Amino acid sequence: MNTIRKVTVIGAGNMGGAIACGMAKGSVIRPEDITVTARTPASLDRIRAVYPEITVFTDNRTAVGGADLIIIAVKPWQIESVVEEIRGCVEPGRTVIASVVAGVAFRQLSSMFYPVLAEEDAGGSGRQNAQERLPMYRIIPNTAVSIGCSTTFIASEAGPDCAGDAIGRQIDAIFREMGDVLWVEENMLDAGMALASCGIAYALKYMEASIRGGIGLGFTEEEARRAVIGTVEGAVSLLKSEGSMPAREIDKVTTPGGYTFKGLKAMEDNGFSESVIAGLNASCK
Ligand SMILES: NC(=O)c1ccc[n+]([C@@H]2O[C@H](COP(=O)([O-])OP(=O)(O)OC[C@H]3O[C@@H](n4cnc5c(N)ncnc54)[C@H](OP(=O)(O)O)[C@@H]3O)[C@@H](O)[C@H]2O)c1
Incomplete structure (x- = not known):
């Protein structure tokens, strides 16, 4: 062949x-x-x-x-x-x-x-x-x-x-x-599936929560959807154009005590990163 x-x-x-x-x-x-x-x-x-x-x-x-x-x-x-x-x-x-x-x-x-x-x-x-x-x-x-x-x-x-x-x-x-x-290697396929196949649902879950949060802040569903899609697209483009890891881009918008700092702290206090990692591990078993 x-x-x-x-x-x-x-x-x-x-x-x-x-x-x-x-x-x-x-x-x-x-x-x-x-x-x-x-x-x-x-x-x-x-x-x-x-x-x-x-x-x-x-x-x-x-x-x-x-x-x-x-x-x-x-x-x-x-x-x-x-x-x-x-x-x-x-x-x-x-x-x-x-x-x-x-x-x-x-x-x-x-x-x-x-x-x-x-x-x-x-x-x-x-x-x-x-x-x-x-x-x-x-x-x-x-x-x-x-x-x-x-x-x-x-x-x-x-x-x-x-x-x-x-x-x-x-x-x-x-x-x-x-x-x-x-x-x-074959032994990494399940992990790949967790990260990228199930992972597409996890990325969308973040977006779904953001849209819900945006509606809670007073936007219409369509406005919140548009803002969240645009923001995620912007984040992806930054990572691609800079070739950087997310932490570097996060640093650029995070001033100690500032708005983003407070938001990220509230997210982590509520187990954001740990929840994402737990989800990945659960779908790899
Ligand atoms: N969804 C994901 O993100 C994802 C990612 C990676 C891998 N996968 C894998 O992809 C595979 C397919 O998933 P899916 O979501 O595409 O399933 P699906 O939408 O249910 O499609 C299965 C297809 O197989 C056909 N089929 C069943 N028995 C057949 C037979 N004997 N001969 C010929 N065709 C037959 C069905 O025909 P009918 O339409 O006529 O019933 C249907 O078109 C799964 O094994 C899954 O593990 C999925």
């Missing part, structure tokens, strides 16, 4: 649909080389309404025929039956597997794709035919993938050094068109 041209996405939900549309919008994979599957035609109609060039099927076996890259984007409890369906149709030496399914490890994916090897390994034979192995990747985007602004964590079964090999570079290019990409 040298070039990833044809891509099949199994699952046309929030993630699979957004990834398929993100690829179609980008320049690495042509829309006519993308195939998407779902259980119900209605989900596929939603994709075709935006990108009629995308091929759609409700039959996974047909859909993976000839695919260079298969992206599995179903719920964790649905993946086993999907793999059982498609594993006889993949082509070792050609097909690359990428799973966006959170919490399903390479070890589990391997035992789904190679049940015989898994049984033999359990029996202690240790037989592994490297040539028959499918390159496997785990990919954790967040919901901003739908607008090309995801922060996506990627791990390769063969380790993070594979980011620079022929397949890794192509996977990277596909997802980099949909936002930022960080290559990590």
Whole structure:
């Protein structure tokens, strides 16, 4: 396998649909080389309404025929039956597997794709035919993938050094068109999900609280929403343009005893930073 041209996405939900549309919008994979599957035609109609060039099927076996890259984007409890369906149709030496399914490890994916090897390994034979192995990747985007602004964590079964090999570079290019990409060891994927996938909800939670607080200060909901979005955008732009950490920008607006100082103190007295860290830790368990 040298070039990833044809891509099949199994699952046309929030993630699979957004990834398929993100690829179609980008320049690495042509829309006519993308195939998407779902259980119900209605989900596929939603994709075709935006990108009629995308091929759609409700039959996974047909859909993976000839695919260079298969992206599995179903719920964790649905993946086993999907793999059982498609594993006889993949082509070792050609097909690359990428799973966006959170919490399903390479070890589990391997035992789904190679049940015989898994049984033999359990029996202690240790037989592994490297040539028959499918390159496997785990990919954790967040919901901003739908607008090309995801922060996506990627791990390769063969380790993070594979980011620079022929397949890794192509996977990277596909997802980099949909936002930022960080290559990590598999054992950091859950932490990545907490920080960036769950993290998008945590950032929004801060914004929701600020909007509520703004309404309490006398603004209309629309005024508060506009002010909070603008302020967060400004904070993000400052960090990006200065390449700085938040503490430096906080210092610039904080005079001892001043308004911001009092506000930050009240937030910390009420456990702000500790609450955020507790939330991250809770979603990583
Ligand atoms: N949401 C996040 O921020 C996030 C982040 C990282 C990873 N993930 C992972 O992304 C995965 C998908 O999540 P989601 O939110 O996109 O779920 P979702 O909206 O429920 O989508 C699941 C999709 O899978 C399809 N499907 C189910 N069984 C199928 C089968 N046998 N063959 C073909 N398609 C099948 C469903 O088809 P129908 O539409 O016809 O029912 C649906 O389109 C999850 O495993 C999750 O862990 C999510």
